[in-house]
Amino acid sequence: MLNKEKVFHIVLWMPSWIGDVVLALPALQSLRKIYPNARITAIVRFPTGQLLNNRTLVDSVLQFPKNKGDGYIKQYNYALGFRKYKFDIGIVFPNSFHSALMLMVMGAKFRIGYKTEGRQILLNQAIPVTLKEKKTLHRVKYFHQIISPLSTGPLPDCYDSKWTKDTSQGLKKTLSALGISKKDMVITIHPGASKIERAWHAERFGILCQNLIKAYSVKILLLGTNEEKLLLKNINSFCSSENVITVIKFNLFEITQLLKASQLFIGNDSGLLHLASLVDTPVIGIFGPGQAATTGPFIGINKQEIVTRNYPCSPCNQRFFKECEPSLHQKPECIESISVKEVSDAVQKLVRRLKLF
Numbered sequence: 001m002l003n004k005e006k007v008f009h010i011v012l013w014m015p016s017w018i019g020d021v022v023l024a025l026p027a028l029q030s031l032r033k034i035y036p037n038a039r040i041t042a043i044v045r046f047p048t049g050q051l052l053n054n055r056t057l058v059d060s061v062l063q064f065p066k067n068k069g070d071g072y073i074k075q076y077n078y079a080l081g082f083r084k085y086k087f088d089i090g091i092v093f094p095n096s097f098h099s100a101l102m103l104m105v106m107g108a109k110f111r112i113g114y115k116t117e118g119r120q121i122l123l124n125q126a127i128p129v130t131l132k133e134k135k136t137l138h139r140v141k142y143f144h145q146i147i148s149p150l151s152t153g154p155l156p157d158c159y160d161s162k163w164t165k166d167t168s169q170g171l172k173k174t175l176s177a178l179g180i181s182k183k184d185m186v187i188t189i190h191p192g193a194s195k196i197e198r199a200w201h202a203e204r205f206g207i208l209c210q211n212l213i214k215a216y217s218v219k220i221l222l223l224g225t226n227e228e229k230l231l232l233k234n235i236n237s238f239c240s241s242e243n244v245i246t247v248i249k250f251n252l253f254e255i256t257q258l259l260k261a262s263q264l265f266i267g268n269d270s271g272l273l274h275l276a277s278l279v280d281t282p283v284i285g286i287f288g289p290g291q292a293a294t295t296g297p298f299i300g301i302n303k304q305e306i307v308t309r310n311y312p313c314s315p316c317n318q319r320f321f322k323e324c325e326p327s328l329h330q331k332p333e334c335i336e337s338i339s340v341k342e343v344s345d346a347v348q349k350l351v352r353r354l355k356l357f
Helices: 018-034 072-085 097-105 131-136 139-146 168-177 202-216 226-238 252-261 271-278 340-354
Strands: 009-013 039-044 060-063 089-092 110-114 125-127 186-190 219-223 244-247 264-268 283-287 304-308
Touching (some): 009 072, 009 097, 018 039, 018 139, 018 271, 089 097, 097 110, 168 252, 186 202, 186 271, 202 219, 202 226, 219 252, 226 244, 252 271, 264 340, 271 283, 304 340
Parallel strands (some): 009 039, 009 089, 039 060, 089 110, 110 125, 219 244, 264 283, 283 304
16 A cells, blocks of 8 residues: 555546546545645646646646657657656556556556556556456446555545536626526537437437427527537527527537536537536436446436437447448437437426426
């Protein structure tokens, strides 16, 4: 066991995906309880660092660039530059050989991570993990187990409120610029996904928007990136209304604040679903190839509804379409088969249960 009194600086190699970063936060909460006086530095990839900046549970955030043109020599030299920080403990959340190698090059004295991809030669504490655990453990528990050698104690049952810094004044200006007043009820929808095959149909989101506006007289925020402009435009063509507002040029911190101001979030199995959970906004999750048992929202069961068909092949390796036949619309059947009525019914259940509108 490490002597806590001799641990001054801890470095965390964070996951690459937004959702995984959020799901790793309970592990960081436990880590802070164990080492309340140590400096904690997070190594991130763009844009996930925006989630950790200005947070009290992480002292500093450093970005590690990894572009397609960067060879190992360039990355090796960049990692060497981190040695000046003199890390006592290094914790690697991804399973890759590359992440553990870079952590060693950075000079972290005691390195912890899962025993995957032959990384035991790079880690002081290589934690055994079975294929079954990798496939069935919820990601919050999976990430939390990585720091078990540090005697972490029980898994937190919710996200720490300190992850979401209050910026109410800035939020008021943002909402006002979008045409949303204090009295408006807001539903935020994110129709995108990391892979287009994982995403529910745009026209179904459009019809859903029509139904929501008629049923609840709400304003709808459609969230997306520049790459998803066409997707958002397609949805808008089905529900053209002054009550539907498209939001594109916002960073992750601003999006988190909008989610916090919303009464409900609806989206695919994606990073923004977990951002909504982080700020304790009730969520409707649409799951096709993924499985809520492993990547579902970390939020009270009363504040979530998962819409899925639970196909026996789920979760799959998502090598579309080598493992299953595509539908006529080039979607896996597990997402193709989810109807607008099913999602609308899930919304109705959550609205009634929580008395949202």
